[in-house]
Amino acid sequence: MTPAFTLRAKDLIGVVILALLLAVVLPLVLDPFRLNMVGKYLTYAFVAVGLVLCWGNAGILSLGQGVFFGLGGYCMAMYLKLQASTPEATKIQSTPGIPDFMDWNQITQLPFFWVPFKSLGFSLLAVVLVPALFALVLAFALFKRRVGGVYFAIITQALAAIMTILIVGQQGYTGGINGITDLRTLQGWDIRTDSAKFILYFVNVTLLIGAILLCQFVRRSKLGRILVAMRDKEDRVRFSGYDVASFKIFVFCFAAALAGVGGAMFTLQVGFMSPSFVGITPSIEMVIYTAVGGRLSLLGAVYGTLLVNWAKTSFSESFPELWLFGLGGLFIAVVLLFPNGLAGLYRSYVEPRLGALFGRKRPAAPDATPAPAE
Amino acid sequence: MFMGYSLGELGSIFAMQAFAGLILFSVFVLMSLGLAIIFGQMGVINMAHGEFMILGAYMTYLTSQLFQAYLPSLNGIYFFVAMAVAFVVSGALGMLVEWSMIRFLYKRPLDTLLATWGLSLIMQQAFRSIFGAREVGVELPDWMMGSLPVTDTIEVQINGLFVMGLTTLIAAAVYLLMFRSRWGLQVRAVVQNRTMAGAVGISTERIDRYTFGLGCGIAGIAGSAFTMIGSTGPTAGQLYIVDTFLVVVFGGAASLAGTIASAFTISQAQSTMEFFMSGSMAKVLTLLVVVGILMLRPEGLFVLKVRR
Numbered sequence: 001m002t003p004a005f006t007l008r009a010k011d012l013i014g015v016v017i018l019a020l021l022l023a024v025v026l027p028l029v030l031d032p033f034r035l036n037m038v039g040k041y042l043t044y045a046f047v048a049v050g051l052v053l054c055w056g057n058a059g060i061l062s063l064g065q066g067v068f069f070g071l072g073g074y075c076m077a078m079y080l081k082l083q084a085s086t087p088e089a090t091k092i093q094s095t096p097g098i099p100d101f102m103d104w105n106q107i108t109q110l111p112f113f114w115v116p117f118k119s120l121g122f123s124l125l126a127v128v129l130v131p132a133l134f135a136l137v138l139a140f141a142l143f144k145r146r147v148g149g150v151y152f153a154i155i156t157q158a159l160a161a162i163m164t165i166l167i168v169g170q171q172g173y174t175g176g177i178n179g180i181t182d183l184r185t186l187q188g189w190d191i192r193t194d195s196a197k198f199i200l201y202f203v204n205v206t207l208l209i210g211a212i213l214l215c216q217f218v219r220r221s222k223l224g225r226i227l228v229a230m231r232d233k234e235d236r237v238r239f240s241g242y243d244v245a246s247f248k249i250f251v252f253c254f255a256a257a258l259a260g261v262g263g264a265m266f267t268l269q270v271g272f273m274s275p276s277f278v279g280i281t282p283s284i285e286m287v288i289y290t291a292v293g294g295r296l297s298l299l300g301a302v303y304g305t306l307l308v309n310w311a312k313t314s315f316s317e318s319f320p321e322l323w324l325f326g327l328g329g330l331f332i333a334v335v336l337l338f339p340n341g342l343a344g345l346y347r348s349y350v351e352p353r354l355g356a357l358f359g360r361k362r363p364a365a366p367d368a369t370p371a372p373a374e
Numbered sequence: 375m376f377m378g379y380s381l382g383e384l385g386s387i388f389a390m391q392a393f394a395g396l397i398l399f400s401v402f403v404l405m406s407l408g409l410a411i412i413f414g415q416m417g418v419i420n421m422a423h424g425e426f427m428i429l430g431a432y433m434t435y436l437t438s439q440l441f442q443a444y445l446p447s448l449n450g451i452y453f454f455v456a457m458a459v460a461f462v463v464s465g466a467l468g469m470l471v472e473w474s475m476i477r478f479l480y481k482r483p484l485d486t487l488l489a490t491w492g493l494s495l496i497m498q499q500a501f502r503s504i505f506g507a508r509e510v511g512v513e514l515p516d517w518m519m520g521s522l523p524v525t526d527t528i529e530v531q532i533n534g535l536f537v538m539g540l541t542t543l544i545a546a547a548v549y550l551l552m553f554r555s556r557w558g559l560q561v562r563a564v565v566q567n568r569t570m571a572g573a574v575g576i577s578t579e580r581i582d583r584y585t586f587g588l589g590c591g592i593a594g595i596a597g598s599a600f601t602m603i604g605s606t607g608p609t610a611g612q613l614y615i616v617d618t619f620l621v622v623v624f625g626g627a628a629s630l631a632g633t634i635a636s637a638f639t640i641s642q643a644q645s646t647m648e649f650f651m652s653g654s655m656a657k658v659l660t661l662l663v664v665v666g667i668l669m670l671r672p673e674g675l676f677v678l679k680v681r682r
Binding site for chain 2: 061063141142145146149150151153154155157158159161162164165168169209280281284287288291321322323325327328329330331332334335336339
């Protein structure tokens with residue numbers, strides 16, 4: 001369970017390889033439909049990367065990441081829905097100019113919290129800020145009172161449940177169980193065409209690589225080391241004079257903001273947002289992507305997300321019966337047999353061989369670099 | 375919202391609502407007692423708890439089918455046999471799970487959560503493959519149907535009364551087992567100080583296994599009782615898991631009395647609010663209040679003071 005304070009150059013190589021794979025190899029070999037699907041999976045990778053920081057590094061297991069993914073996604077969807085609901089496009093409704101599902105629910109005026117989403121700038125800000133602020137309130141209340149570990153996990157899970165019930169129950173304001181569908185244009189640019197999806201895929205990959213680099217930066221900073229110290233011996237960090245709660249609040253909000261970006265990219269690429277990406281099941285599935293990839297490895301989390309989703313799609317296409325058995329077995333196997341996931345396997349089996357292949361010695365205990373004494 | 379009702383009618387409405395709340399209370403207690411033992415006492419987060427309940431429910435369904443096919447004359451008492459079957463099967467499966475999975479994870483409570491979630495997926499799919507995706511229901515024996523009129527406007531359902539009686543019985547049995555028996559003493563000793571308990575000669579491994587089995591067995595009985603109120607589907611367990619965990623956490627995880635008190639509070643709040651607003655909003659509001667109180671009082675209602 002050694003934290004991955006490996007050499008900077010090696011990390012960069014990993015990021016470059018991932019970037020090449022996502023931005024060059026996959027677009028060349030996959031047809032537009034499959035590429036869009038990969039793009040969809042990569043939006044979950046934002047959540048998984050955030051979870052590496054939050055869960056792997058800081059030891060805070062959140063079972064409510066779906067909520068933040070959903071908040072980001074809904075912010076984007078609200079903007080796109082308003083774009084698609086111009087008075088001309090909706091003139092057959094009894095109240096033109098409001099989203100169709102509101103009209104079906106006998107709502108005659110745009111609710112106040114929908115109004116600011118007419119502006120693109122506000123919506124883009126909201127994609128990041130709404131999840132982060134929500135996380136801030138939650139984290140502030142919980143971490144300041146030293147609620148952690150299991151209790152935190154259960155409370156976040158309850159929030160995921162609350163959020164789903166709320167969205168489904170308030171049909172007139174949220175689109176209910178169907179979610180917000182039939183999204184068309186972004187500032188007049190049709191997002192449903194193949195070329196738009198192609199461009200959005202690259203936007204997504206760029207943002208994801210940016211997010212990974214940002215996370216690397218956080219992990220390398222002094223703050224990242226305090227997070228690890230906190231995970232392993234919280235009391236000692238507290239007694240050394242650090243305000244443990246603030247660090248936890250920061251990392252949780254950071255992960256939430258990343259999840260929000262992922263959600264927004266999901267909405268853009270898939271063309272709708274619904275409560276089925278918010279609730280308990282998707283939230284836990286996002287945790288398993290991280291666990292499969294390796295909870296301590298940012299790149300591993302991306303590969304884990306791709307792998308699990310790819311397996312899910314191909315299995316549930318051909319053997320729907322077996323898929324849940326497979327997924328369940330995967331959970332158990334990852335936890336019992338290789339708790340560090342794919343990245344752990346890579347580090348203990350592949351990397352030494354690679355090193356031998358290139359005639360290099362394995363970097364001796366990379367995490368033994370002296371921590372800044374403070 | 376009180377317009378149009380006379381005082382007497384209002385009284386009956388509240389009485390009926392309170393009775394519905396009591397049934398919900400019994401259900402919550404049944405659901406959360408098993409989890410309070412597993413999570414509160416052992417610290418294992420069993421996300422498959424709901425599936426163990428559904429296992430109990432399916433066992434009840436199977437027993438009722440068998441009785442109808444082979445012993446139709448004894449149909450009146452099949453339910454008691456079914457509860458025993460549900461307890462034994464769920465308990466045995468629980469012990470198997472503890473032996474094969476949980477015992478490796480006692481030091482990593484968050485990982486038990488992931489592993490048991492995997493287990494719950496497998497169990498769900500197994501239910502779906504064996505019993506089909508459609509919900510099944512059991513036929514209640516004649517004596518359990520209908521309702522007792524208390525006054526002209528208030529009546530109570532017999533199956534609800536039965537569930538309440540059953541809950542009281544099981545809660546009493548758990549109390550006796552945990553606080554008045556030698557075995558319960560050993561369980562509590564292991565929970566409070568595992569090393570010392572082992573040092574004085576308690577087989578902690580065996581205690582762990584039986585404790586986990588007991589928790590799962592009670593979940594099985596809870597599932598069995600559920601069949602009298604509603605139907606059973608393969609994914610029904612997922613619906614209960616959040617409520618159950620909140621009840622246990624809200625009550626103070628280590629305290630069985632706290633679990634019962636919090637089940638009472640939550641169920642009464644929810645059923646009262648259901649009268650004033652839609653069911654989903656009542657649920658949201660209840661959960662929000664519970665989460666809010668947990669933020670103010672993270673250790674729950676009842677705190678067990680243990681020196682660590």
